[in-house]
Amino acid sequence: SEMINRCKEEPLAISHNGIISVDNEETQIYNSNGLSISGKETFCSVYSSVIFKDKVSGASSSGFEYQLKRFLKDLTPKNIVELASNNAKMFLYRRKIKSMRCSLVLTPLGTKELILKPIASAINAESFQYNRTFLVGKKGKEIGPNCLNILDDALIDGAIGSSNFDGEGVPCKTKNIFLNGIFLNSGLLHNWYTANKENIESTGNAYRNSYSSKPSIDI
Numbered sequence: 457s458e459m460i461n462r463c464k465e466e467p468l469a470i471s472h473n474g475i476i477s478v479d480n481e482e483t484q485i486y487n488s489n490g491l492s493i494s495g496k497e498t499f500c501s502v503y504s505s506v507i508f509k510d511k512v513s514g515a516s517s518s519g520f521e522y523q524l525k526r527f528l529k530d531l532t533p534k535n536i537v538e539l540a541s542n543n544a545k546m547f548l549y550r551r552k553i554k555s556m557r558c559s560l561v562l563t564p565l566g567t568k569e570l571i572l573k574p575i576a577s578a579i580n581a582e583s584f585q586y587n588r589t590f591l592v593g594k595k596g597k598e599i600g601p602n603c604l605n606i607l608d609d610a611l612i613d614g615a616i617g618s619s620n621f622d623g624e625g626v627p628c629k630t631k632n633i634f635l636n637g638i639f640l641n642s643g644l645l646h647n648w649y650t651a652n653k654e655n656i657e658s659t660g661n662a663y664r665n666s667y668s669s670k671p672s673i674d675i
Contacts, residue, residue, distance in 0.1 A: 458533045458537075459504060459533045459534065459537045462534050468509060468510060469508055470507050470509045472506050474537070475501075475503040477499075477500060479499040480498050480499075481496070481497045481499070482497075483495050483496075485624070495619065495620055499616065500526070501524045502522065502531050502532075503521075504520060504522070504533075504536045504539075505519070505520040506518065506519050506520070506537070508541075508544040508545060515548060517544050517548040519542065519543025522536065526614050527614075572606075574590075577589065578591045579633055579643055582672075594639050599638070600634065604636070605636065606634040608630070608659075610622075611629065611630055622658075622661055622663065623647075623664035624647060624662040624664075626659075628661075629660055631645070645659050645661040645673055645674075646658050646673065647672070648671070649671070661674060661675065
């Protein structure tokens with residue numbers, strides 16, 4: 457109701473799509489080696505998409521925003537609509553500019569899409585072993601500025617994606633991927649299959665959709 461009422465306050469809004477999702481899961485893993493482990497997880501999200509239209513010029517635009525949390529009390533639906541509306545307003549009065557070379561300031565979403573997603577795909581050990589990433593041949597080498605420091609931290613309390621163990625029951629941990637611009641020799645993310653191919657231990661990044669699926673690798 458907060459999302460709907462906030463959208464009604466926008467005179468230029470002609471459409472609003474809002475989604476709230478809540479999930480509660482319990483995972484149990486057993487195997488013939490004596491492993492017996494279990495854990496519980498909660499997950500909730502809110503998504504807002506707004507379409508704006510200028511009645512005078514006829515121009516239209518859309519904006520969206522979302523939020524992922526562990527607990528319902530931490531969701532702020534009204535604020536998410538506010539951000540989605542601001543994005544729609546910003547795009548409504550956009551203008552074309554000439555091609556140029558200039559400094560680029562990325563939003564958090566832009567950083568995720570243009571930088572973090574490609575890197576997350578490139579540090580997947582399976583893709584790396586099949587020579588499918590741009591990081592092949594770059595272990596231990598500098599690939600970015602000194603300020604580039606990236607780690608995969610599975611143990612942030614209350615964070616989405618955090619977990620005590622992965623899809624194979626391996627304990628999760630914090631792993632440095634890039635340090636001072638250097639792609640570390642230990643920077644790949646492994647499950648047991650890819651780790652065994654290199655005669656090392658899994659990094660605790662196995663992921664399974666269900667008990668019947670084969671383990672893949674995820675951050």
